[in-house]
Amino acid sequence: MSFLKTKDLTFEYIRRDDEGNVESVVTAVDNVNLDVHEGQFIAILGHNGSGKSTLAKHINAILYPTEGAVFVDGMDTKDKEKLWDIRQRAGMVFQNPDNQIIGQVVEEDVGFGPENMGVPTAEIWSRVEESLRAVGMYEYRKNSPNRLSGGQKQRVAIAGVLAMHPKCIVLDEPTAMLDPNGRQEVIRAVRGLNEVEGITLILITHYMEEIVHAHRVFVMDKGRIVMDGTPREIFSQVDKLRELRLDVPQVTMLAHELRKKGVDIPEGILTRKEFISEIKKLYGKVY
Amino acid sequence: MSIVIEHLNYEYSDSNPAGRKALDDICLEIEEGCFMGIIGHTGSGKSTLVQHLNGLLKKTSGKILVDGEDIDGDDCDRKALRSRVGLVFQYPEHQLFEVDVFSDVCFGPKNMGMTKKDAELKSYAALKLCGVEDDLFYRSPLELSGGQKRRVAMAGVLAMNPKYLILDEPTAGLDPGGRKEILNLISRLKKENNMTIILVSHSMEDVAEYADRIVVMNKGKIVFNDIPTNVFARYKELENMGLKAPEVSYIMHELKEAGFNVDDSITTVDQAVLNIYQRICR
Ligand SMILES: Nc1ncnc2c1ncn2[C@@H]1O[C@H](COP(=O)(O)OP(=O)(O)OP(=O)(O)O)[C@@H](O)[C@H]1O
Ligand SMILES: Nc1ncnc2c1ncn2[C@@H]1O[C@H](COP(=O)(O)OP(=O)(O)O)[C@@H](O)[C@H]1O
Ligand SMILES: [Mg+2]
Ligand SMILES: [Mg+2]
Numbered sequence: 001m002s003f004l005k006t007k008d009l010t011f012e013y014i015r016r017d018d019e020g021n022v023e024s025v026v027t028a029v030d031n032v033n034l035d036v037h038e039g040q041f042i043a044i045l046g047h048n049g050s051g052k053s054t055l056a057k058h059i060n061a062i063l064y065p066t067e068g069a070v071f072v073d074g075m076d077t078k079d080k081e082k083l084w085d086i087r088q089r090a091g092m093v094f095q096n097p098d099n100q101i102i103g104q105v106v107e108e109d110v111g112f113g114p115e116n117m118g119v120p121t122a123e124i125w126s127r128v129e130e131s132l133r134a135v136g137m138y139e140y141r142k143n144s145p146n147r148l149s150g151g152q153k154q155r156v157a158i159a160g161v162l163a164m165h166p167k168c169i170v171l172d173e174p175t176a177m178l179d180p181n182g183r184q185e186v187i188r189a190v191r192g193l194n195e196v197e198g199i200t201l202i203l204i205t206h207y208m209e210e211i212v213h214a215h216r217v218f219v220m221d222k223g224r225i226v227m228d229g230t231p232r233e234i235f236s237q238v239d240k241l242r243e244l245r246l247d248v249p250q251v252t253m254l255a256h257e258l259r260k261k262g263v264d265i266p267e268g269i270l271t272r273k274e275f276i277s278e279i280k281k282l283y284g285k286v287y
Numbered sequence: 288m289s290i291v292i293e294h295l296n297y298e299y300s301d302s303n304p305a306g307r308k309a310l311d312d313i314c315l316e317i318e319e320g321c322f323m324g325i326i327g328h329t330g331s332g333k334s335t336l337v338q339h340l341n342g343l344l345k346k347t348s349g350k351i352l353v354d355g356e357d358i359d360g361d362d363c364d365r366k367a368l369r370s371r372v373g374l375v376f377q378y379p380e381h382q383l384f385e386v387d388v389f390s391d392v393c394f395g396p397k398n399m400g401m402t403k404k405d406a407e408l409k410s411y412a413a414l415k416l417c418g419v420e421d422d423l424f425y426r427s428p429l430e431l432s433g434g435q436k437r438r439v440a441m442a443g444v445l446a447m448n449p450k451y452l453i454l455d456e457p458t459a460g461l462d463p464g465g466r467k468e469i470l471n472l473i474s475r476l477k478k479e480n481n482m483t484i485i486l487v488s489h490s491m492e493d494v495a496e497y498a499d500r501i502v503v504m505n506k507g508k509i510v511f512n513d514i515p516t517n518v519f520a521r522y523k524e525l526e527n528m529g530l531k532a533p534e535v536s537y538i539m540h541e542l543k544e545a546g547f548n549v550d551d552s553i554t555t556v557d558q559a560v561l562n563i564y565q566r567i568c569r
Pocket of ligand 4: 334
């Protein structure tokens with residue numbers, strides 16, 4: 001079933017001077033048609049300024065199309081009456097953790113969403129605990145969020161969205177500020193939510209290795225979707241990705257470079273395990 | 288000439304609940320002309336440490352000498368210190384406050400006492416160096432994408448031509464192409480202008496490739512201070528601190544375990560390609 005649909009979505013940031021005359025127009029999203037099914041794990045890649053965040057902000061009705069339309073779980077985001085339904089169904093985690101934390105105490109902040117939704121108190125606490133554990137921040141539950149370092153804050157923000165039990169989570173570079181371990185914890189947690197509970201995942205990231213398990217990858221360039229495929233299909237095109245200012249995971253690059261030297265290893269290797277087994281196939285001793 | 292840190296301690300006044308110092312007896316020498324990487328789990332004290340080096344935070348105890356001068360001494364010129372030790376903040380939003388991009392970058396050099404014209408020339412050059420296109424110059428910093436903000440913040444620091452350039456996670460939020468550009472720019476500043484670089488990063492791959500030395504922080508303390516190969520050889524200990532080795536190191540370890548005679552101290556893709564090709568494929 002389709003969860004998110006964009007129809008010829010175009011968005012322009014328009015700047016006006018004091019008299020209201022248009023000074024400049026930036027077309028940040030340009031005629032995008034997306035169709036994301038419930039339960040999918042979708043990744044969006046693209047250079048800085050390619051329009052990823054602008055697109056993402058349409059999914060929970062922070063921005064509205066200049067032209068075209070966006071449907072979330074069948075609801076037109078322009079329908080003002082559905083605003084809170086849409087926002088509950090598609091939770092959002094932003095790039096900068098400082099804009100999303102409001103509570104004075106971590107657990108209070110995480111409980112804020114479900115409380116607003118009218119979830120019974122006992123369940124709020126169990127959701128808070130489960131969400132904080134999922135991001136490895138349970139031991140900080142009594143802390144004041146503004147005393148946490150950047151990475152710690154981001155994990156709290158993610159917990160806050162998890163506690164709303166949304167159908168879909170849109171994550172806009174959620175791991176940009178995390179250490180390797182924190183990054184892994186977050187990706188594991190959201191993948192778990194996708195695999196176990198069928199939550200639709202839309203992940204925007206500049207870390208290529210985070211999306212090797214995605215079902216489908218979209219690549220944006222200047223507001224448009226220019227590539228669309230499985231991680232293997234996308235990561236098999238190293239040169240094209242480089243032109244788009246992107247990259248591939250280290251293991252993919254290693255295989256690609258060996259292939260260029262004449263080694264008969266396929267393009268689009270995604271994991272260490274695949275790589276080792278290919279090398280063994282080619283050069284391993286026959287026992 | 289160098290930055291010398293002796294027994295530096297720091298506690299945030301509203302001390303954290305664990306009752307732990309944010310910096311715990313830090314001793315470190317950063318030699319002129321080196322490229323030092325600093326890694327550590329989030330909350331390990333990296334940002335707290337680098338904010339001491341240009342006087343943004345005041346130590347609880349200890350001593351910091353920049354080129355021999357005690358930065359907490361009464362006769363220390365703070366303005367001069369901030370242009371000598373340039374710091375690009377972890378969150379560029381905290382650094383951008385002027386009405387438009389160009390004024391923002393001009394602020395530092397003007398504040399240092401440069402004439403308007405010199406400041407503008409310096410700023411223009413710095414913006415170009417950081418890959419900021421002309422059409423962004425008169426936009427409000429608030430209207431930039433994440434990656435664009437970071438480049439502008441960096442240009443603002445470079446416009447002051449610092450001798451020591453500290454970057455607190457400068458590539459977070461940059462696209463891979465931009466990350467390469469910024470890192471190549473930094474290493475060029477080191478080679479051509481003999482700038483000393485201190486790079487705080489969560490990307491093990493980046494520090495492995497670019498840094499001459501790596502300092503590892505854990506819970507407010509320095510636990511390792513060594514060349515990349517030696518640091519990443521201790522990947523099991525790093526994992527216990529929330530860190531890891533670059534992905535390619537793990538590939539080399541696994542190949543070795545599978546019986547291939549490869550060098551498992553390798554930390555970059557280029558080295559790995561060569562080593563695997565020579566030892567296995569030929
Ligand atoms: N508030 C705003 N006002 C005007 N223009 C904006 C605004 N926010 C973004 N833009 C512009 O819209 C375009 C798309 O920006 P967007 O933030 O969606 O990019 P992005 O793909 O998320 O980039 P990044 O990887 O750097 O986060 C860019 O040209 C940007 O400068
Ligand atoms: N403004 C602050 N007030 C109180 N405690 C802080 C503040 N900033 C950071 N801390 C605490 O100091 C420690 C080090 O944080 P920080 O230097 O930001 O780490 P890093 O940059 O390595 O992620 C953490 O325990 C953090 O919670
Ligand atoms: Mg963005
Ligand atoms: Mg920090």
